[in-house]
Amino acid sequence: AQRVTQPEKLLSVFKGAPVELKCNYSYSGSPELFWYVQYSRQRLQLLLRHISRESIKGFTADLNKGETSFHLKKPFAQEEDSAMYYCALIYNQGGKLIFGQGTELSVKP
Amino acid sequence: GAVVSQHPSWVICKSGTSVKIECRSLDFQATTMFWYRQFPKQSLMLMATSNEGSKATYEQGVEKDKFLINHASLTLSTLTVTSAHPEDSSFYICSARDYRGLYEQYFGPGTRLTVT
Numbered sequence: 001a002q003r004v005t006q007p008e009k010l011l012s013v014f015k016g017a018p019v020e021l022k023c024n025y026s027y028s029g030s031p032e033l034f035w036y037v038q039y040s041r042q043r044l045q046l047l048l049r050h051i052s053r054e055s056i057k058g059f060t061a062d063l064n065k066g067e068t069s070f071h072l073k074k075p076f077a078q079e080e081d082s083a084m085y086y087c088a089l090i091y092n093q094g095g096k097l098i099f100g101q102g103t104e105l106s107v108k109p
Numbered sequence: 110g111a112v113v114s115q116h117p118s119w120v121i122c123k124s125g126t127s128v129k130i131e132c133r134s135l136d137f138q139a140t141t142m143f144w145y146r147q148f149p150k151q152s153l154m155l156m157a158t159s160n161e162g163s164k165a166t167y168e169q170g171v172e173k174d175k176f177l178i179n180h181a182s183l184t185l186s187t188l189t190v191t192s193a194h195p196e197d198s199s200f201y202i203c204s205a206r207d208y209r210g211l212y213e214q215y216f217g218p219g220t221r222l223t224v225t
Contacts, residue, residue, distance in 0.1 A: 044153070044202070044216040086152065095141060095206050095214065099152045 002027050002091040006100035013077050014108050021072040021103045023061075023087030032090040033070040034097070035061055039083045047072075047085070057081070077107045111137045113205045115217035122193055122224055129189045130220045132203030138183035139205035143214070144176075147200040159186040193224040 003026040013019050025031055035047040048056045050063040050070060061072045070087060087100040112135040122128050132142055140161045145153040157178050158166040165178035175197075177189040186205075190197050200221050204214040 043218045044204075046213060094158060095212060096143070096155060096158060097153075097204075097214065098155070101152045 002089060002098050004087050004089050004098050004100035006085075006087055006103045008103045009101065010104045010106065012106040012108065015079055016076050019074050019077045019081070019105065019107075021085050021087075021105065023070045023072065023100055025068050025070065025087075025089050027068075027089055027091060029091070031063070033061075033063060034088045034090070035059070035070075035072050036086045036088055036099075037083050038086070044086070077105075079107045079109055081105060082107045111135075111205075111207045111213070111215045113203065113215045113217040115201075115203055115220050117220060118218060119221040120223070122222070124194055124224055125192055127189055127191045128193055128222060129187055130201055130203075130222070132186045132188070132205065132217055134184045134205040134207075134215070137205070137207050137209065139186075139207065140183060141206045142180060142186040143204045143206070144178060144186075144188050145202040145204070147202055147219070149200075153202060156188075190222065193222070195224045198222055198224045 005024045007022055033050045036044050037047045038044045059074045061070050063070050084102050084104050086102045088097045114133045116131045142159040144156045146156050147153050155168050156171045159178045159180040161180045161183050167173045180186040200219050202219040203217045206214050
């Protein structure tokens with residue numbers, strides 16, 4: 001069955017420290033993976049998608065099919081990065097998204 | 110960028126009544142919209158896929174007679190919670206798929222439903 005797992009509910013780091021939010025997936029086909037972010041009192045918005053292979057707000061994520069992972073990384077965390085982060089997988093052409101449980105990132109000054 | 114709105118942003122209703130939530134794509138047409146439910150400090154759970162001009166497709170375990178979905182136009186989908194009960198209290202979020210470009214999904218701000 002398709003599944004997205006984010007093992008950490010809360011990740012707390014200091015400003016300037018590297019951050020890695022973990023995401024593992026289970027999917028039998030060719031996955032299309034995303035990271036969404038939800039800032040306080042704001043709607044969910046797309047942060048990045050693996051097919052674009054881009055860096056948004058300093059964040060990058062690489063799809064590792066061998067480890068079935070799509071970890072989100074940033075070398076130097078900023079306070080404004082504090083938010084809920086959701087890893088998600090599209091599992092059919094209809095566009096259905098399966099979300100992980102979410103990780104709350106707290107960046108302390 | 111593409112914008113999705115939801116109305117109302119919050120609603121309180123009495124047990125046994127029905128509540129309608131609207132989801133609109135403001136600057137693009139969306140043949141497909143999705144409805145999610147989110148419990149406090151939990152992830153989004155997909156409830157159903159709303160397709161313009163056809164019946165909605167519900168996820169396993171979601172009562173289609175309880176959560177009526179109508180996608181009457183290319184910019185509007187509605188979710189009606191019928192005979193609401195306190196356990197239906199939740200945060201309901203819709204998204205709309207933009208078929209221009211990379212088929213990205215844009216999310217509404219959500220509707221907080223409280224059933225008393």
